[in-house]
Amino acid sequence: MAQVQPKVRQQSSAQIDQYLAEVVGKYNIPGISVAVIKNDKVIHRNNYGQANIEYNIPISNKSIFRIYSLTKTIIVTGAFQLIEQNKLSLEDPISKYLHDLPVSWNSVQVKHLVTHSSGLPDIVNYEQLPENEAREKVFADAIQFEKGAKFEYNQTNFWLLQKIIEMISKQDIETFVKENQFNKDDKEVFFSTDSRDIISNRVTQYSNFATGKMQIELPNNGNYLSSCNGLNITMEAFIQWDSKFNTNKLINEKSKKTMWEIFPYTKSDYKFSFGWDQNIVNGHTSYGFSGGRRAAYRNFPKDNLSIIFLANGIGSNVDIVNIVNRIAYFVDNDIVDYNFLALETLQKTVKENISNLRDTFVSLKKDQKYSNVKWEEHLNTIGYTLLYQDKNVADALTVFNINAREYPKSSNAFDSLAEAYEVNNDTKNALLNYTKSMELNTDPTYLARVNKKIKELKEISK
Known part of the structure; x- marks a missing residue:
């Protein structure tokens, strides 16, 4: 039996290669890097397509990807590190740490930020403004709904969570994240919310949604939204993070269990935990998140399976989590969506x-x-x-x-x-x-x- 296993892996790896080669063309994705980790071993890792179309530069192991809202998975893991140290609690009102909020915001708790149930107005409406101006405008906006009532994705939540983390740790968010989850001197992990920045080995961003044809996309989201969408990372650094996460070197098993509990919204049955979405495919449960329609991470804890999908653009209306689930199927044919x-x-x-x-x-x-x-x-x-x-x-x-x-x-x-x-x-x-x-x-x-x-x-x- 032990002799058959490498053949099975080789077969599934070839199927993944064939499938992702089709995905690049089918969904008009310029470049992709994918890693599949099973039982803490990388059983498939490959790159597809181009990091830069104009100069025909292929995706490589040195390619750095901006992961957009997938950043939030890293940030919430950092929050739980502080919870383990008894420096933070999900039940804490945010006013315990932030003292200049509108009065109507004071009773919102940390748990409402990480479950996107705060009901606060969204600062993303003002992301092109300097932080002080955006702050003034969002503070003046009305509360959208009663806290805890429902899931409504909102960048204000992680903007405030970043400020809380920085206040507790007495570090800027990049230093805090790198020292506690990565190698602090690792140049392959950094925060940049401006895709116009010229950074060696960072893939060029593309999209065709604005004009119908593929163009360079240069989103600039304001550096004060770093915790919302600003992490940039290589595949190798992400693989190392996944290994630390799965072997409880970032947070312990008890914290994971809490983090993956489904939040009881009072007026919705939406399935979301503390910072991670839950996805069940044919009885197999995974937790993860995606970002910018081009980065996704899924962790199947009972299957000891993780999949990391990083891309630099997309030209078709497809949920990349579905692509990730399809990759999972080639590893375990029972995980079929x-x-x-x-x-x-x-x-x-x-x-x-x-x-x-x-x-x-x-x-x-x-x-x-x-x-x-x-x-x-x-x-x-x-x-x-x-x-x-x-x-x-x-x-x-x-x-x-x-x-x-x-x-x-x-x-x-x-x-x-x-x-x-x-x-x-x-x-x-x-x-x-x-x-x-x-x-x-x-x-x-x-x-x-x-x-x-x-x-x-x-x-x-x-």
Whole structure:
């Protein structure tokens, strides 16, 4: 049996390579670095694509990635280090550490920051302003909802958490994180929230969402949001962090258990723990986070499996956590996300021969394994990818028509079909399907929007 294991690993590694080579092209991702760690051993590590397209520079082991909101996973681990030292408590009101807050903020507790349940207004609305100006504006904004009520992702939470950590540790956040979680002299780990900074070996950031074509993306988020989205790291440094985390060298097992407890929101059943989201795939639970639609970390504690996914851009509407779960499947075939597998199967059918799409759809839908698949949502996603990314209106119409036939009571299906006809300058069918969508959706806001659209189309068609 021991002789078979290396072959199994070699096979799964080859499957991961093949899959990620397809992912680079399929989702228009310039470059990727991936590591798979099983039982504290790296069983797969490879780089795909380019760190810089213009100069044809490939991703390498020296490549440094900005991990955006995945930074929060590192920050919350630092917070739990302070909790272990009895210097901080989840139950502490933030006013214990921060004394210049608006009165209405004072009762918010640390636990509300790390679970994004504070209800505070979001400082990200002012991220292009200097901190003192952004602070003044966000302090003047209204509380959004009662603390603890629900999950609402908010950069103010980790902006304040950074200030608390810095106050307790008497260190800036970069020094605190590097000394407590990395090698403090490691030049492969640093904070920079400005992608315009010229830094040796840092990958170039790309996106096509602003213009529809791939361009260099240079987000500058303000250095006071370092704990929100500012960590930059190599794959090797992240692998070392994962090893320390899994062997309890960063925080102990009791702290992990607390950190991964699902927070009891009072008005929501959203599954989120203290700084980590929970994801269950076919009974296998993982915890992790993602950032900037290009970095993700998943930890499957009962499977002793970790996956690190780092990229420098994305050009298609895909949740990279789904890609990570697919990588997990090649390591353990029981970790199968049938929802995402169904989407990829439909996408493959469209690419190979769209005339087979409905037959593939019907066949998959009959299979009990796919009973929880979001079929309508998947067809809609494929349709919009064809319509706007691929500029293939004819195939988009085929997909949207299938969706409308399969889900005749869905206002959204007919709305999407109408939009595709509108793009195709088929005003008659656009009007017909917008009208149908209104019959199925009586929401006043929606009706007002579609009525306005119908009026515009009728004016154009005169």
